[in-house]
Amino acid sequence: MSRKRVAVLISGRGSNMAALIEAAKSPDYPAEITGVLSNRAAAAGLDTAAANGIATASLAQSKFPSREMFEDTMTRVLESWETDYVCLAGFMRILGEDFVNRWMGRMINIHPSLLPAYKGLDTHERVLADGATEHGCSVHFVTPGLDEGPVILQARVPVLAGDTPETLSARVLVEEHRIYPDALRLLASGEVRL
Template sequence: MRRKRVAILISGRGSNMSALIAAARAPHYPAEIVGVFSNRAAAQGLEIAAAEGIATRSLAQSAYESREAFDMAINEVLESWGAEIVCLAGFMRILSPAFIARWQGRMINVHPSLLPLYRGLDTHARALADKVAEHGCSVHFVTTGLDEGPVILQAKVPVLPDDTPETLAARVLVEEHRLYPEALRLLAAGEVSL
């Protein structure tokens, strides 16, 4: 079995990145993590990936004249790694339409809500404000609309009476770490497509 080559894009500590790296250690997992890119040189996840022997790279958007130019530079890094699939794991940037088109059907993201509910930021606080009974996470294909791509998998958690955004986020994160490796497995194995 030839494993698909996966690059992960992060901006911070990379807890979902770590979950993907751990899953890819299994001998029959259909994907291997070949590189981790960050738009922040100080991202803690870069150190974690490097300690796992995975190639890492960071570039600062401020060094580029436009978002498109920065995205082209990211694309060059991903191609240098031979990446076939891109996983966004807390990558806090809106990607340009040209970059999204380049990776259409091969780029996925994990989002902390039951999409289409609560696209964007502050999902846990918004869910609590709406007094919903359930919250959760989604893994979806990345398209040009923010958090609008087709959902691959979702996981639900109950919202408890004494929940805060932090306690709810912690329970959702446990599900993200379970869900994201499974969604990547499905994509890498050709069991799901856009």
């Protein structure tokens, strides 16, 4: 079995990236994590990736005259790693249409809500403010519209009395770490496609 080459884009601690790295250690997993790119040089996830023998790169968007030049450079790094698929794992940048179209059908994201509900940021706070009884996470294909791509997998968690954004986030994160590797497995094995 030839494994698909996957790059992960992060901005912080990379806990979902770490879940993907762990899943890929299984010999029957159809993907290998071959590179991790961050838009923040101080992202803790870069150390995790390096400790696992994975290539890393950091690019600060502020160092580029335009988003296009930043994203063109990201693409060159990804291509240098011979990337088949891109996984966004807490990458806190809105990606431009050209970049998204370049990786269309080969780029997925994990989002902390049951899409199409609660696109964007602060999902846990918004769920609590609305008095919702259920929350969760979604893995979806990345398309030019923010958090609008087709959903591959979702997991649900109940909203409990007394929940705070932190307690709710922690329960959702457990499910993120479970379904993201499953969704990448489906994609890399060809069982799901855009």
